[in-house]
Amino acid sequence: HQPVCECNPCYGGSDCSEFQSDCVANAGSGDPLFLEPFWMKHAASSAVLVSGWHRMSYIYSDGSYISELLVDHIKKLHDIVGNAKADGKYIIFGAGSTQLLNAAVYALSPNSSSEPAKVVATSPYYSVYRTATELFNSRDYKYEGDTSLWKNNSDDSSTFIEFVTSPNNPDGKLTTAVLQGSNVKTIYDRAYYWPHFIAIPTAADEDLMVFTISKLTGHAGSRFGWAIIKDADVYERMSRYLTLNTQGVSRDAQLRALKLLNVVLEGEGRELFEFGYTTMRDRWIRLKNVLSKSKRFSLQKLSPQYCSFFQRTKDPSPAYGWLKCEREEDKDCYAVLSAAEIDGRPGSTFSADDRYVRLSLIRSQDDFEILINKLKKLVAE
Numbered sequence: 528h529q530p531v532c533e534c535n536p537c538y539g540g541s542d543c544s545e546f547q548s549d550c551v552a553n554a555g556s557g558d559p560l561f562l563e564p565f566w567m568k569h570a571a572s573s574a575v576l577v578s579g580w581h582r583m584s585y586i587y588s589d590g591s592y593i594s595e596l597l598v599d600h601i602k603k604l605h606d607i608v609g610n611a612k613a614d615g616k617y618i619i620f621g622a623g624s625t626q627l628l629n630a631a632v633y634a635l636s637p638n639s640s641s642e643p644a645k646v647v648a649t650s651p652y653y654s655v656y657r658t659a660t661e662l663f664n665s666r667d668y669k670y671e672g673d674t675s676l677w678k679n680n681s682d683d684s685s686t687f688i689e690f691v692t693s694p695n696n697p698d699g700k701l702t703t704a705v706l707q708g709s710n711v712k713t714i715y716d717r718a719y720y721w722p723h724f725i726a727i728p729t730a731a732d733e734d735l736m737v738f739t740i741s742k743l744t745g746h747a748g749s750r751f752g753w754a755i756i757k758d759a760d761v762y763e764r765m766s767r768y769l770t771l772n773t774q775g776v777s778r779d780a781q782l783r784a785l786k787l788l789n790v791v792l793e794g795e796g797r798e799l800f801e802f803g804y805t806t807m808r809d810r811w812i813r814l815k816n817v818l819s820k821s822k823r824f825s826l827q828k829l830s831p832q833y834c835s836f837f838q839r840t841k842d843p844s845p846a847y848g849w850l851k852c853e854r855e856e857d858k859d860c861y862a863v864l865s866a867a868e869i870d871g872r873p874g875s876t877f878s879a880d881d882r883y884v885r886l887s888l889i890r891s892q893d894d895f896e897i898l899i900n901k902l903k904k905l906v907a908e
């Protein structure tokens with residue numbers, strides 16, 4: 528079937544070919560539409576058809592909420608990519624990684640202790656760690672700011688829950704935990720730990736790692752993620768959260784994830800990751816080239832690294848540009864870009880300085896081309 532295309536908001540006319548000159552480049556949200564061309568190429572093999580009578584039950588035939596076949600696919604994928612050790616560990620599913628991050632905070636918090644766990648992250652960090660923790664407003668955990676505030680508090684015996692995003696959103700750095708000690712529990716958010724975005728140095732083996740298909744296959748709308756857990760108690764508590772919160776993940780979403788991973792696993796994942804990596808690398812090179820013509824802006828520094836999956840050294844291919852406005856007067860970098868009709872995410876969203884703006888590079892090709900054109904104009908001025 529020919530795909531039915533909706534016009535990008537920057538284009539109009541009956542065939543979406545008329546450029547709307549007053550439009551704003553959308554480099555805001557991390558909607559991973561850069562993978563759409565891959566799935567158009569695999570339209571038939573990735574399609575799902577579900578009859579009305581099919582899979583109506585709350586549970587699978589083994590009585591669980593989790594498709595064991597999908598667990599096997601996920602383990603096989605990690606094995607092939609070499610980005611995480613999953614064998615012998617527990618796997619649990621969530622509605623995107625978002626639900627699992629909340630489940631993890633619940634599971635790692637001491638229950639009914641007199642002091643709530645301190646939830647922390649290192650700036651610049653993905654803002655949902657803070658906003659979701661604050662929304663749930665629990666007696667058992669509380670958001671307590673940046674890890675830098677707690678680094679030298681070795682005599683603080685309360686439980687710490689540190690979020691580590693690796694590679695980091697927004698700056699693409701391969702980060703590790705800042706806090707150490709028996710009272711520190713770490714949630715490794717591995718949403719971007721795929722060969723699209725980073726050279727894989729080694730298989731991650733942390734106690735609690737969270738993954739999502741959103742940034743792996745690009746199917747953010749299916750809301751499917753998984754956590755790999757070492758400890759049986761933590762697994763039980765996360766399962767309890769999932770059961771009470773939503774009774775597990777939509778069986779339809781699991782079926783779709785299974786179908787998609789089947790396609791990914793064909794040819795040992797090479798086609799998807801080659802496509803993802805070359806797309807992201809080319810975008811990064813073009814972004815860097817445009818901005819290199821100006822001293823007004825700079826980007827995060829990333830260097831080529833050896834990738835164990837591709838078995839070669841790879842150039843950087845981050846999901847986001849972490850742009851800095853260098854001029855003294857450009858304290859509000861978001862406003863500088865807005866005036867040039869570019870919509871990014873202000874640094875303060877990531878608890879960082881507003882001299883920074885995150886530019887999303889994982890959106891559709893149209894969005895990226897419009898971003899590059901607007902940046903070219905801005906730099907030429």
Ligand code: PMP
Nearest residue numbers: 557623624625653696718739741
């Ligand atoms: N973690 C990070 C670091 C993210 O950037 C995102 C999405 N932007 C998520 C988690 C949430 O992803 P999802 O719920 O779609 O799996």
